[in-house]
Amino acid sequence: MLKITIAQLNYTVGDIDGNVSKMITAAQQAAIDGAELVVFSELSLTGYYPGDLLDEPDFLAQAERGLEALQRASRQLPGLHWIVGAPLARSGPGKALENALVVLKAGEIVLRYAKQLLPTYNIFDERRHFEPGPDVARVLRIGSAQVGLMICEDGWNDEGQDYLVNPFARLADAAPDLVVSINASPSNIGKREQRHQIFAAASRRHGLPLLYVNQVGGQDQTVFDGASFAVEPTGRVTFEARRFAEDVTTLQLDEGRFLARDGGLLPDVDTAGLSTMAFYRAQIVLGLRDYARRCGFQRAVVGSSGGIDSALTLALAVEALGAENVAAITMPSVYSSAGSVDDSVVLCRNLGITLDTHPIAETVAALSQQFEASFGRPLQGLPLENLQARVRGTVLMEYSNSFGHLLLTTGNKSEISVGYCTLYGDTNGGLGLIGDLYKTEVFALSRHLNEAAGRELIPQAIIDKEPSAELAPGQRDTDSLPPYPVLDEILKLLIEGRRLSTAEWEEATAFVARLRADPAGDALVQRVRGMIARNEYKRRQAPPIIRVRSRAFGTGRQMPIAAKFV
Template sequence: MSLQSPHTSIRFALAQLDFLVGDIPGNTALMMAQAVHARDELKADAIIFPELSLTGYPPEDLLLRPSLERRVQAAVEQLKTIQGITLVFGLPEQRENGLHNAAWVIRDGQCLARYAKHQLPNHEVFDELRYFVAGTGATVFELHGMRIGLTICEDIWHSGPARAAKEAGAELLININASPFHVGKAAERLGVVGERACELDLPILYCNVVGGQDELVFDGGSFALQASGEVAMQAPLFSAGLHVVDVDVATRHISSSTQARLPDRHESIYQALVLALRDYVTKSGFKGVLLGLSGGIDSALTLAIACDALGASRVRAVMMPYHYTADISRNDAAEQATRLGVHYSSLPIVAMVEAFTNTLSETFAGLGADKTEENLQARSRGVLLMAISNKLGYLVLPTGNKSEMSVGYATLYGDMAGGFAVLKDVPKVEVFELCRWRNAQARAAGEADIVPQRVIDRPPSAELAPDQKDEDSLPPYPALDEILRRYIECDESAHDIIAAGFDAEQVNHVLRLVDISEHKRRQSAVGPRISRRGFGKDRRYPIVNGWKIGD
């Protein structure tokens, strides 16, 4: 057996798993089962788990709970009962100078090595300096004749920690991660880690978490790089699994049969949204999901994603027509629901809107119609959906997109009502692209369009007033989305954006709308982050805010 004989190669299993944040006993049980599987079925010498695998990532203020240390210690004791395979895993470790984001190596009940993360990210979505003290010094341990260095996630984005491991004698580097997705992130990682491998002449095993956690999507995509930076193994994105690599002890050459294709932009976004929704619903224990299907493209895409995430049997769609709902909208909604096989019903909102309007008639006497009446429609729909949610235990999905969230074209407690906003970080232009991409997939599989073509072709309208079109009061979506991207993701000013060729009046109007809508976003449902800057932990703006757009 490999444990006794001299090793010419070492087999590692990279455990790209989906953990439940806070559930230390459950995560420990998952790790133990996978370790036994890796040992017995995959004949692995070692199994590598991601960053903070014991707690899931990010545990946030659960890290402040006094029993954390006791729970982690109990979990480690359990892991130590596993025999015949080396475990590399992540855990919060209390030391004399504070809590560390640590990696441990254990085998046959012994702790072979411990490492504490040096580079604690405290930017974008990360708050690690709220909880952790930075580690110092390299950690290198020996396994079957090979000296192996350890680093954690952000460490590899800097040159110091890997270099320290190399200087301490590492012949191979293991980097464990909880690295969230954004568009293009997988390629970025390969670039950065490849550079590190090259510069240090060090093969690197990169193991990442997979799964959704509130607004964050962890895409997995674990990989192994030769010392040349060449990709030796690429695990798939967005799915859990163990991925095996063999490292030749003498040459340090890595071989693996796992060579997954990296999905393109649209596929990666779509899969990220599916995974995020599935995990949110499943981990929270909802029976299913429920949404208002308007005949428009946002709800059509949300419905498609929900069906792909959960199966049609766990999805309900409700059309809630009013006077301004076009027949074409009713027909398209019904057609899509029928095609996908979801439970579908139609609940007109006329009676509620009338009841509200009558009740308010005296209060509003002498005042003209404005957005109030539109919001009454949206809010009557929100209340209906929430009532069905309360009665049946289905989670309501708001269907608004990032463009609307940005400029505040959404009604608080109306179309914003719900628990998980699938398209919250997806700009409108991307919504169209994703529908086309999903339809192309269906067609390639010989199936009918998932989103009726007419829904894609019609000009977007909120249908809250007669003959209303979104672009009546906003720039065309391609221009709007580019203005928003520059302002929100790139921190460009009105001045910069106008200088790039956009209409000054439109830019000032759009940026002003973004600024005054912060209070709405603050009360919005969480939704999966797919961009470099979403409306979540990575954009922390004051509501009361006297900053003037301009320069």
């Protein structure tokens, strides 16, 4: 029998002292629970992912001191093994660092293992800083059990499709009693189920129980959902830690079966997990909460247009930060409808937040007049529309600077994809909450929030309203764009492609195929493709967005700006 503590913690990148403190507290709890092994996640010492901080000598020196502090702490708990993820120096040709784990025992490093498979795709770029470890299995006897070790990506290639090396098969050849995988596995829709599928299949194939320990928390645009789990040799997931929260839990491993700390049976794991909208909500709320906290913000401000995007952004911000920490500003122009202002009033009353009013009509008129006086040409059409958006963006930034609020931008993925936004206007901000949600998903999530609350957080009038930027008389989004149910299916196929779930892929593929069977529909698809390509420069300058889907703008989709490919 082996008692193991899973330490699923929320680390801050670069906060070595804070991360060390968290780990020591969890290890102390493990000792109280009678555990022989406590397991932390990938790069737990530094947080994942440090990026080019790894090129900073002072950062690496701090990491070394942090590891020494953990070694000293482990002397105080001599009966406990600690599995810690850390960047470690290496010698020889290649990169100077390894993404590694060490096993500490009574002040000593008793085992070291370097990650063999370094992901360099989507949001990952580990090969930039690390050299792959050697093709060897590392196994350590802890108590009565032989424990085999791997790091994250090492376990994702058991079917041999993505790399020439299969660390899982190599480890299975060493015949451990248990496989422990430490991870920093980012969350997106469907990722939990994918993890269960891949690691359950590997456990069943090799007849090995497996413990998968993940980190939790938001880091820039990436969110880690935790959801650490245990799989028995039958391939059944028998334990799952909390999602979107820290969790320190001690389990027993007895003859290949996972049991509760006291030896009792574990509760069944819900295979269904969260609904899509419940997942989006949890991911965005945690992402904002951690982003604000790590960047030193307690409060946020949002421009309230009376539209669905700003309404959803405000509702999510209130859930993450509390109503007392969220401010809304309505900035009516000569084209703003009375209904939009009224809808903002009702929305903010429903959410329990203050709504301030800052009219922009006089400012826009003065700038327009000065433009014509200076350049001999009246400001009209698209430049005048963009001026209104930029004045609003300036007002919001003035508020942020004056009162210390984090400005949240409100663009959704559909608009960002085709450039239906104004640089230095509605793209201003420090973080975008809904930038990885298509417009149809914005509506769906808004309805979900109301259903979950049992009342109208977001007024039905806003949900039912036809989308409009209200920058020109009678303007509607459909003046410039196809209807969002059409646009979104095209965008899913062009932006995410085979990264979509099977159901979404089949639906989008069939929808676009029907469109392209007609010349007008084919022309529409090509037009959308061109709009995506032409607006890369806007996305490059936009704030980070919280990632919820398999391929988000930012590090997950790296496209050149000055290119010709449509």
